Amino acid sequence: MLARHSLIWLHPEGWREAEASAAADCTDAIRQWRQADRPLVARRPDADAADDSCCLGLALPPDPESKSKRRIGLRVSRSQVRRIDAPLAIGQTIGYAPQSWQPALARLDGQCGGIGATLRVFGSLALQTLTGLPYLTPSSDIDLLFAPVSLRQLDEGMRLLAEAAEQLPLDGELVFPGGQAVAWKEWANAACAGDGMRVLAKDMHGVRLMKPAELRMQLEPESKSELEAEAAR
Structure with missing residues (x-):
């Protein structure tokens, strides 16, 4: 069951969808996440999200200098979810x-x-x-x-x-x-x-x-x- 904070792994096409849904300057971070086979995190759907889509998040570590935390919002088709785990x-x-x-x-x-x-x-x-x-x-x-x-x-x-x-x-x-x-x-x-x-x-x-x-x-x-x-x- 998909709930807030669930851990989500994607099929290869799902990663391509995730990358396409994000800003261009997020590409490197998303590809590194994929290569390491790290999970994304389920979040509440965006207001304009389709019924068959999943809204996910990727949070990067704090920047060593500014200490700012970057969070990347992503969307993929539900069919591209490979695995769901509880937190x-x-x-x-x-x-x-x-x-x-x-x-x-x-x-x-x-x-x-x-x-x-x-x-x-x-x-x-x-x-x-x-x-x-x-x-x-x-x-x-x-x-x-x-x-x-x-x-x-x-x-x-x-x-x-x-x-x-x-x-x-x-x-x-x-x-x-x-x-x-x-x-x-x-x-x-x-x-x-x-x-x-x-x-x-x-x-x-x-x-x-x-x-x-x-x-x-x-x-x-x-x-x-x-x-x-x-x-x-």
Whole structure:
């Protein structure tokens, strides 16, 4: 299934389509990416994109001098997608992170495994892992995806993220079963703000404001007491 942050590999003709969809000064970067068989990243479709096209992104490492980050938007036909993978699991990236992050990342990975959740990584740490190129800088965040399947997992996972954020520069999103993604820091703030608060939810079709209760309804209660507690919200 194609979702935001999915990793995408292309057929040869797909790379030709990707190159044709980009500005001329992107050609060298796209060809180098192809030659190294590196994945592209799925993004939300452009407003004028055809139904049978995929909108993808290629993010280059920060420029050594200006520190600017170049992101190249690409489009290809869906038929030219060779392989789709989920974003990397956090355990795959720990060895590519700065040593000062590694113990806390390993601990968070183990704790989330204990509640049956797999954290996934996008952004600079994921790209550094996938390519071996220097994406991380002293100001980099760790972008995590947390996709809870139950109310208990959501609440326990949010607690673990909040604890880990005291030691790590965490950022990222909660992803709900319906595909909506909410910045987990925004979700934490909304939980303290009362019933009138709405959160910005993104998916492959757009962005809209939603009540947290609407999103929580997508998750499975794991016990009668949880179901009663949710009905009382």
